[in-house]
Amino acid sequence: MASDPKTFVFNDVVIHNKTKDCWLIIEGKVYDVTPFMEDHPGGDEVLLAATGKDATDDFEDVGHSDEARDMMHKYYIGEVDKATVPKKRAYVAPADRKYNPDKTQEFVVKILQFIVPLVILGLAFVVRSYTKEKSA
Incomplete structure (x- = not known):
C-alpha cells in the first residue's frame, strides 16, 4: 500500500527559490527540481522565475513534451494545500x-x-x- 503524499503549505514551498534549492508548484503538485537546474533546456533562470507562485500556467504555456511530463515524476515530492496558495501574487525575485x-x-x-x-x-x-x- 502506497503512503499518502506529503502535503505542504504554500509558504513552506516558496522559500525554496534558489539555484541550489528550487521547488515548483505545478497543478497542485510540488516538485524539487534542484537536481534538474543545470540540465533544463531553458536554463535555470526559467525555473527560478517560476518559484514563489503556482507555476502551472508557466509550465503549460511553454508546451512541454510528453517526455518532459514523464520526467517530472522523479522530482515529485508531494502536494500543496491549495487553500494556502494565493490567487494572485506579486513578483518576488529569487534571492540568488x-x-x-x-x-x-x-x-x-x-x-x-x-x-x-x-x-x-x-x-x-x-x-x-x-x-x-x-x-x-
Missing part, C-alpha cells in the same frame, strides 16, 4: 538571481576560440601585405 558564472565562462571560452584564430589570420594578412609593399 545572479548570472551563472559557469555558463558565462563557457560562453567567453567559445567566443575566444572563434576570435583568436581570426585575429591571428588578420595579423598574418597585414604583415604579408606590408612586407610585399616594402619589397616592391
Whole structure:
C-alpha cells in the first residue's frame, strides 16, 4: 500500500527559490527540481522565475513534451494545500538571481576560440601585405 503524499503549505514551498534549492508548484503538485537546474533546456533562470507562485500556467504555456511530463515524476515530492496558495501574487525575485558564472565562462571560452584564430589570420594578412609593399 502506497503512503499518502506529503502535503505542504504554500509558504513552506516558496522559500525554496534558489539555484541550489528550487521547488515548483505545478497543478497542485510540488516538485524539487534542484537536481534538474543545470540540465533544463531553458536554463535555470526559467525555473527560478517560476518559484514563489503556482507555476502551472508557466509550465503549460511553454508546451512541454510528453517526455518532459514523464520526467517530472522523479522530482515529485508531494502536494500543496491549495487553500494556502494565493490567487494572485506579486513578483518576488529569487534571492540568488545572479548570472551563472559557469555558463558565462563557457560562453567567453567559445567566443575566444572563434576570435583568436581570426585575429591571428588578420595579423598574418597585414604583415604579408606590408612586407610585399616594402619589397616592391
